[in-house]
Amino acid sequence: MKKIIVTGCNGQLGRAVNLQLGANTDLEFVNTDVGELDITNIDKVLELAREVKPYAIINCAAHTAVDACETDVDNAYKINAIGPRNLSIAARETGAKMVHISTDYVFDGKGTRPYLEFDPTGPQGVYGASKLAGEQMVKEFADKYFIIRTAWLYGDGKNFVKTMLRLSETNDKVRVVNDQFGSPTSTKELAGAIEHLLFTENYGLFHGTCEGSCNWAEFTEEIFRLAGKKTAVEAITTAQFGAKAPRPAYSILENYMLKLTTDYMFADWHDAIAEYIKSM
Numbered sequence: 125m126k127k128i129i130v131t132g133c134n135g136q137l138g139r140a141v142n143l144q145l146g147a148n149t150d151l152e153f154v155n156t157d158v159g160e161l162d163i164t165n166i167d168k169v170l171e172l173a174r175e176v177k178p179y180a181i182i183n184c185a186a187h188t189a190v191d192a193c194e195t196d197v198d199n200a201y202k203i204n205a206i207g208p209r210n211l212s213i214a215a216r217e218t219g220a221k222m223v224h225i226s227t228d229y230v231f232d233g234k235g236t237r238p239y240l241e242f243d244p245t246g247p248q249g250v251y252g253a254s255k256l257a258g259e260q261m262v263k264e265f266a267d268k269y270f271i272i273r274t275a276w277l278y279g280d281g282k283n284f285v286k287t288m289l290r291l292s293e294t295n296d297k298v299r300v301v302n303d304q305f306g307s308p309t310s311t312k313e314l315a316g317a318i319e320h321l322l323f324t325e326n327y328g329l330f331h332g333t334c335e336g337s338c339n340w341a342e343f344t345e346e347i348f349r350l351a352g353k354k355t356a357v358e359a360i361t362t363a364q365f366g367a368k369a370p371r372p373a374y375s376i377l378e379n380y381m382l383k384l385t386t387d388y389m390f391a392d393w394h395d396a397i398a399e400y401i402k403s404m
């Protein structure tokens with residue numbers, strides 16, 4: 125029986141990982157969220173890992189509130205950098221594989237073609253910088269790791285898709301930015317990629333997003349179309365929207381490492397969102 129420690133198990137990805145891998149009777153899950161295991165506490169992390177002796181640690185915990193990170197800087201670095209450091213130290217000591225999730229926000233967004241894993245990073249805000257520091261911690265402290273950068277994630281939890289559907293209940297029109305480009309990705313697709321990598325020794329840094337790309341306004345139009353909503357989408361610019369944290373204008377990721385080293389293919393974002401809306 126292989127034991128898997130999942131952190132942040134109540135988050136969107138934590139739930140999807142449980143669904144995806146839950147059917148595997150060879151696995152035993154030790155599910156933890158901040159109440160059971162605060163990943164910022166090295167002593168607690170080591171204590172649990174020594175007791176469980178996991179096959180793998182899947183880190184689904186993060187400080188994901190991008191705007192809040194701009195002012196909650198210490199917590200952003202504690203959760204997004206020190207947390208993965210602690211888990212990586214525990215993984216190394218117990219011989220476990222370390223799965224860590226990162227983000228498209230590690231890039232500056234000035235690219236003109238999809239970013240590869242080999243491209244230079246340049247985070248624009250605290251969230252991206254803290255997540256990049258987390259990647260560096262994992263590389264430094266874990267021996268056997270998979271770092272997967274994903275983007276525009278939606279699943280079982282708070283996310284953009286649900287926010288738009290909620291707004292459509294009370295609004296004839298929503299204002300959504302059309303000058304940020306990326307690839308909406310379902311937690312189901314990402315959990316599938318984690319499962320694909322987990323039992324291999326194909327370690328390293330991977331991009332893991334659905335195929336294809338769009339801007340947020342186009343994504344919203346597709347969500348409304350699939351959900352049969354009549355709400356109009358008014359396209360606005362990032363400057364007009366005026367969020368606290370800067371966001372990359374262009375953050376389309378190429379799943380280059382996955383394509384070079386595996387036969388795993390993410391679904392096209394249209395198919396993934398259709399499946400998600402159907403399942404709601």
Ligand SMILES: NC(=O)c1ccc[n+]([C@@H]2O[C@H](COP(=O)([O-])OP(=O)(O)OC[C@H]3O[C@@H](n4cnc5c(N)ncnc54)[C@H](OP(=O)(O)O)[C@@H]3O)[C@@H](O)[C@H]2O)c1
Nearest residue numbers: 132135136137158162163185186188225227274275276277
């Ligand atoms: N959401 C996106 O659009 C997106 C895009 C790119 C990359 N990612 C990355 O994908 C991964 C999964 O994201 P997600 O959307 O599933 O996140 P999520 O839904 O926000 O879940 C994160 C979970 O981590 C928990 N957590 C926070 N601090 C913790 C701590 N100190 N110790 C243990 N658990 C803690 C949270 O608890 P509380 O809710 O109580 O704080 C929450 O249950 C993250 O690494 C994120 O950076 C997400």
